[in-house]
Amino acid sequence: MSRPPTSPSWWTSGRNGVALEEIAEEQAGKIQIAKLNVDDSLDVSRRFDVMSIPTLILFKDGEPQTKIIGAKPKGALLEEISSYL
Numbered sequence: 001m002s003r004p005p006t007s008p009s010w011w012t013s014g015r016n017g018v019a020l021e022e023i024a025e026e027q028a029g030k031i032q033i034a035k036l037n038v039d040d041s042l043d044v045s046r047r048f049d050v051m052s053i054p055t056l057i058l059f060k061d062g063e064p065q066t067k068i069i070g071a072k073p074k075g076a077l078l079e080e081i082s083s084y085l
């Protein structure tokens with residue numbers, strides 16, 4: 001059985017953070033959410049070319065699949081990641 005997609009995501013706070021926490025709870029077992037502070041992890045943010053926050057990067061099997069930039073309402077985030085669930 002493969003692991004659920006993992007989405008390391010970068011944001012300060014606000015809409016995406018709350019929406020992602022809700023999505024993670026609702027989609028338990030299908031997705032894992034990881035948060036990373038870009039100020040504390042400049043090497044990682046450079047590696048994945050994070051130029052703006054919030055940025056969400058969806059990984060599957062350790063490889064980036066898509067990048068979502070900017071604050072989005074929960075419905076829009078879910079629509080963008082649904083094909084990966």
